[in-house]
Amino acid sequence: MSVLKGCRILDLGIITAGAATSAILADLGAEVIKVESPTYRDPFRLWPNGAPEAQADLPPLFRATNRNKSAISLDLKQAEGREVMLRLVAASDVVVENFRRGVLPKLGLAFETLRAANDKIILASVSSQGETGPDAAHVSYGSTLEAVAGFAWGTGYADDGPMVSGRDVNYPDQVAAIFAAGMITTALRSVRNGGPAVHLDLSQRDLTSFLIGEAFLSTSMGETTRQDGNAQAPFVLQDCFKAADGLWVAASIRRDDVKALCGLLGLTPAPTQAALRSALGAHIAAHGGKAAAHGLQAIGLAAAPVLDGAGMVELQDESWSYAIQCFEDRRVKGFPFQIEEEPLTIERPAPSVGADTAAILASIAGYGESEIAALAKAGIIETGPA
Known part of the structure; x- marks a missing residue:
């Protein structure tokens, strides 16, 4: 796939919302570099059991959101690590992040800093409740987002409590990733046509509410609950x-x-x-x-x-064609869409921690072998088996 060939993404995303956004971009042909830290991994490496990763058996959630990526391990809390990051920013097109609000500025990597390093950079901030507002700094999970976005208001059965979709569905994260990837590709078009650097503010709460916004209109007519279970008008x-x-x-x-x-x-x-x-x-x-x-x-x-x-697997090529794929003799999560003329494919598995650190620093950031060795010795970077 070459739709986004030549586009470089620095992926600070973790769990679903951020990492899945950049996974879609990687599927579309972008070069995606997953950035983790020697002291902090993507939590999906340990889900659902909390056990240390084994590359041969990375958790399905991590494999799904990190295929087609390379990986670097870099300590952004240290000044030398931030310097390395900014050298990578200068040679990249997009930074994707879904940290808690305020984390990126505390690391010294606010949008203004990124823009100073690269006046064409796109920063895609995928957050629970947006960049601003009284709830921006609140801790949120899919369950609480479904609650505050109004999603849980319409689930469950009459005279019973609301129901949330849970981690296996993780609705606010999944839809945010698809929409975020679309916004990033739109911003790329703008920047490549001469537009300025862009900071995209993608609120999972806003998006979840938007997608069911029509349902809220009924409240103006006095309706206070939508908990009908599986029943739904106008079906008999x-x-x-x-x-x-x-x-x-x-x-x-x-x-x-x-x-x-x-x-x-x-x-x-x-x-x-x-x-x-x-x-x-x-x-x-x-x-x-x-x-x-x-x-x-x-x-x-x-x-x-x-x-x-x-049951889904049995219907491959009958009821669906690309939602699930086969890669390295195992079934994996596929694609939300397909391009017939140039099909999306999975080219490489999810990377181990720091698998490409040395290669990335040498080829993109311009570091020599002795400099890379010094950074590793100081704990600024971490290298791992490719």
């Missing part, structure tokens, strides 16, 4: 039903579907919702999940089996 019936083989089937029944469904279930033309639910549940429970879903689809209804990971 929408829910998940368990099949004979233990597979669940999701079905969304419109008013126009009722006649055809009644014919299949042997019901009178105008059943109550309770009768319709009971009959549909009994029908699905008497069949295997896939057969039940196919039978409902055959009469024009929206129905589908609820697939787990194994």
